[in-house]
Amino acid sequence: MNIPFNRPYLTGHELEYIAQAHANGQLSGDGAFTRRCHVWLEQRTGARKALLTHSCTAALEMAAILLDLQPGDEVIMPSFTFVTTANAFVLRGAVPVFVDIRPDTLNIDESLIEQAITPRTRAVCVVHYAGVACEMDTIMAIAAKHGLKVVEDAAQGIFSTYKGRELGSIGDLAALSFHETKNVISGEGGALLINDQDLVERAEVIREKGTNRSKFFRGHVDKYTWVDIGSSYLPSELIAAFLAAQLEEASAITGRRLAIWNRYHEWAAALESGGRLRRPIIPTECAHNAHMYYLLLGNLADRTHFIDAMKAAGIGTVFHYIPLHSSPAGQRYARTNGTLHHTDATSDRLVRLPLWIGLEDHQDHVMQVARDILIKSMES
Ligand SMILES: *Cc1c(COP(=O)(O)O)cnc(C)c1O
Helix, strand or coil: CEEEECCCCCCCHHHHHHHHHHCCCCCCCCCHHHHHHHHHHHHCCCHHHHHHHECHHHHHHHHHCCCCCCCCCCCECCCCCHHHHHHHHHHCEEEEEECCCCCCCCCCCCHHHHHHCCCEEEEEEEEEHHHHCCCCHHHHHHHHHHCEEEEEEECCCCCCECCCCEECCCEEEEEEEEECCCCCCCCEEEEEECCCCHHHHHHHHHHHHCCHHHHCCCCCEECCCCCCCCEEEECEEEEEEEEHHHHHHHHHHHHHHHHHHHHHHHHHHHHHHCCCCCCCCCCCEEEEECCEEECCCCCCCHHHHHHHHHHHCHHHHHHHCHHHCCCCHHHCCCEECCCHHHHHHHHHHHHCCCCCCCHHCCCHHHHHHHHHHHHHHHCH
16 A cells, blocks of 8 residues: 555646636636635635735745845854745845744744844744644734734745734734645735735735736726736636635645644554654644644654655655754854754754645554654664
């Protein structure tokens, strides 16, 4: 039996909605399905404005343009994240400034942000790792005190909350991902959430190749033209139709993922108390969306052995991230403030277990194989 690390979940309505989009005769972006997704996201997250993009990466690039970053401006962020968190800002000539993560949530350590601020600092980009919220009250207060913008990389955070507030509705801007490895998917896909009203109009322009096409469609101008920098960041209606089918099922998807997550968490408790691993830690003010289940093993050798042994048993597990500060581009384009001990240690020790809808039938097997490997390797 082969159990992959990820298997995209289909609700069963995707093709029907794509056929409808096709029948509607509008295949380019911003048609009926895109509007449906926008309304859904705005109502569900409480964000002031939602705009679909073709990826979370695109949404982050839009955020970087909206912040008007100039070459040499600095953006404080974790190094323990996906490449595009940093790359989006580097494309504007800005400099990512990495600070360490908290050992409990693996999110940016809010207590390290203030000491990384310089006269060039313009923004903080937080990453809600594994769909568990960063310490947003503290981060928003620091940003307000120093006049910084806050961007939430909420790629993994749809449906998670912090003190009852949806992730993506707290910072000035937020980016969601609908990549097939995320909870709610459209193959490739994303959204920019805009909470600062002053940024909404310009966001529409940037997303439409730097034109005022959205205004034109609303009848506010009688022809549309090039007014600003921008690119083509919107997805086609076919993607929006697929996504609409997923969003309708999003609560059920989260529920089923949470059931799998909770089973892993109960199972790993005994291994944790036996000193074989550390389980994820969820602060009480955070409700998470079961985006991933990870284990922190003893060290790099343990982790390598575990992944190899799981693979030999036909079970896919993965690790991430190569910390950005140790990557070739990170060294060229970014700098680090302070030590990144927790980032480095986490990167060596973390392994993600399979978590997808349908895994329910195989989860006992995954847990049994994993347990055997962990117990044997401790004995040898
Ligand atoms: C997945 C992910 C991204 C990129 O999302 P895409 O939609 O693939 O562009 C960015 N940041 C984080 C933290 C992610 O997990």
